[in-house]
Amino acid sequence: MSGLFEEIHEQPAADVPTRRVSITVNGDKRVAQVEPRLLLAHLLRQGLKLTGTHTGCDTTNCGACTVLFDGKPIKSCTMLAVQADGHEVTTVEGLAGASELHPIQEGFKDEHGLQCGFCTPGMMLAAKALLEENPDPTEDEVRWALSGNLCRCTGYQNIVKSVMWAAKKMQAQSAS
Amino acid sequence: MYPSRFRYEAPRSIEEAIALLQQGGGEAKLLAGGQSLVPLLKLRFASPELLIDINNLPGLDYHKVDPDGTIRIGALCRHADLERSAILASRQPTMAAAAPLVADPIVRNRGTLVGSLCHADPQGDWASVVTALGGHVVAQGPNGRRKIPVSQFVTGPFQNALAYDEIAVEAVIPAPKGTVAGGYLKLERRVGDFATAGVAVAIERSGAVVTRAGIALTGVGSATIDATEAAKALVGSPLSAETIAQAAELAAGAAQPRTDHRGSAAYKRQIVRTFVERILTRVEQSSEKAG
Ligand SMILES: Cc1cc2nc3c(=O)[nH]c(=O)nc-3n(C[C@H](O)[C@H](O)[C@H](O)COP(=O)(O)OP(=O)(O)OC[C@H]3O[C@@H](n4cnc5c(N)ncnc54)[C@H](O)[C@@H]3O)c2cc1C
Numbered sequence: 001m002s003g004l005f006e007e008i009h010e011q012p013a014a015d016v017p018t019r020r021v022s023i024t025v026n027g028d029k030r031v032a033q034v035e036p037r038l039l040l041a042h043l044l045r046q047g048l049k050l051t052g053t054h055t056g057c058d059t060t061n062c063g064a065c066t067v068l069f070d071g072k073p074i075k076s077c078t079m080l081a082v083q084a085d086g087h088e089v090t091t092v093e094g095l096a097g098a099s100e101l102h103p104i105q106e107g108f109k110d111e112h113g114l115q116c117g118f119c120t121p122g123m124m125l126a127a128k129a130l131l132e133e134n135p136d137p138t139e140d141e142v143r144w145a146l147s148g149n150l151c152r153c154t155g156y157q158n159i160v161k162s163v164m165w166a167a168k169k170m171q172a173q174s175a176s
Numbered sequence: 177m178y179p180s181r182f183r184y185e186a187p188r189s190i191e192e193a194i195a196l197l198q199q200g201g202g203e204a205k206l207l208a209g210g211q212s213l214v215p216l217l218k219l220r221f222a223s224p225e226l227l228i229d230i231n232n233l234p235g236l237d238y239h240k241v242d243p244d245g246t247i248r249i250g251a252l253c254r255h256a257d258l259e260r261s262a263i264l265a266s267r268q269p270t271m272a273a274a275a276p277l278v279a280d281p282i283v284r285n286r287g288t289l290v291g292s293l294c295h296a297d298p299q300g301d302w303a304s305v306v307t308a309l310g311g312h313v314v315a316q317g318p319n320g321r322r323k324i325p326v327s328q329f330v331t332g333p334f335q336n337a338l339a340y341d342e343i344a345v346e347a348v349i350p351a352p353k354g355t356v357a358g359g360y361l362k363l364e365r366r367v368g369d370f371a372t373a374g375v376a377v378a379i380e381r382s383g384a385v386v387t388r389a390g391i392a393l394t395g396v397g398s399a400t401i402d403a404t405e406a407a408k409a410l411v412g413s414p415l416s417a418e419t420i421a422q423a424a425e426l427a428a429g430a431a432q433p434r435t436d437h438r439g440s441a442a443y444k445r446q447i448v449r450t451f452v453e454r455i456l457t458r459v460e461q462s463s464e465k466a467g
Contacts, residue, residue, distance in 0.1 A: 016181060017183070019184065035181070036182060036183070036184030036227065037178055037179040037180070037181055037182060037184075037217075038178075039178070039214075039218075042178075058177045058218065059215055059218075059219075060211065060214070060215050060283065061368065063280075063282055066282055069285075072256075072285045073281075073282045073285060074282060074285055074286055075282055075283070075286075077218075078210055078211060078214045078215065078283075078286070079210060079214070079286070080184070080207075080210075080214070080229075082184055082186075082229075083186075083210075083229060083231065126281075126282065144281065145281060147280050147281060147367040147368065148279075148280030148281050148282035148283060148367070148368055149282070
């Protein structure tokens with residue numbers, strides 16, 4: 001495989017400069033040759049085939065494309081892939097272990113935290129960042145952390161419950 | 177949505193960034209948090225030939241206090257840093273109140289205060305806050321640095337006073353001479369929305385007497401509004417129901433709201449009046465309790 005951009009609908013003209021980027025995605029070093037205008041969300045989805053990162057609104061409002069960038073949630077539709085060069089990115093594919101779901105994923109399953117599932121990857125990554133900073137959040141703090149992620153199905157109630165569930169489970173795990 | 181093609185550079189020093197701006201000759205744009213610019217690139221409202229990413233410039237991600245109380249916010253200090261700032265929580269109530277109200281928590285992880293001032297969106301929250309505080313922007317160009325008061329920095333909707341080869345390196349809040357009080361209130365339809373209307377109030381007092389006041393308005397005009405007459409009404413006497421009502425009335429008069437999907441002009445004017453009154457009444461009540 002040569003330039004990753006070639007997998008995307010628009011082939012760069014021969015004279016269009018591309019850049020080599022090296023990004024640690026879910027713990028693995030990935031190298032790609034990209035046009036500077038390629039968005040990180042598109043590199044992840046089309047280039048690296050990590051289609052768990054969803055693009056919902058394309059205008060930085062919905063948060064479906066949220067990934068962790070050096071541990072902090074960002075909207076990957078609003079960062080250029082070249083800007084991720086040398087950085088660490090975690091997508092929803094990086095949440096589960098080899099055989100087990102992440103407690104946040106279990107929480108969403110147990111508490112019915114999703115209906116159509118479109119917003120779920122972004123919700124879970126925003127939740128992961130919250131629980132790392134604040135392992136024992138109040139319901140208000142969970143709502144604060146998820147306020148940049150929109151859900152159009154469930155009305156947030158079960159999403160908040162799912163994160164609270166995960167917080168309890170993770171606390172129990174770290175205590176034992 | 178894809179931006180149109182551009183050349184991308186990620187300089188490692190301010191000097192290098194300025195040299196690139198000169199090369200770009202007006203067709204270059206700086207990229208800070210990207211939370212306003214990247215959406216504009218995608219919509220192709222902006223199509224620069226050269227994009228200069230300043231995220232790798234060292235030593236600009238600070239916010240700090242000088243010994244005399246001056247607060248400095250570097251060009252790469254993110255909204256989220258200010259939201260979690262112990263410095264602002266203990267010293268600067270207007271900024272501390274505004275930080276959690278800018279955009280949403282994820283946007284705040286990238287967006288910068290200085291970028292927000294440069295963007296000069298009439299609905300940007302920081303321009304009002306820094307205007308009320310009498311702050312300035314430090315711009316660096318090929319001939320060195322200069323200070324631009326924020327009230328002159330924002331020259332119109334989405335327009336700032338920078339020359340094409342200047343970069344804003346920091347925003348500065350001058351050291352207070354008296355005791356600091358104030359606040360920021362914003363009406364938004366939901367989290368992450370721009371202000372229907374927002375009000376920044378910053379005062380300094382010596383004893384009970386107000387020695388300096390600033391009031392600025394968000395989202396109720398074609399640029400940030402510096403409500404100087406309203407602020408003047410507070411200076412020279414202690415806060416009282418009368419001076420507060422007078423300032424609120426003058427601020428509502430200074431607003432130039434337009435009816436749109438966020439509300440009618442009359443409604444927005446009423447919000448301005450209410451917010452000025454609410455912030456100042458809270459300040460007055462908390463000082464009564466303390467005193
Ligand atoms: C969903 C959403 C909601 C939002 N809601 C709000 C809100 O409620 N209130 C609010 O105030 N803002 C809001 N914003 C905007 C946000 O605060 C941006 O972070 C801010 O306006 C721009 O800062 P930035 O660092 O992201 O700048 P960028 O997007 O990188 O740049 C913006 C402009 O400023 C210029 N620029 C940036 N830095 C410099 C510099 N150091 N020197 C010279 N020029 C520079 C750029 O060239 C560009 O023209 C929202 C954004 C989004 C996506």
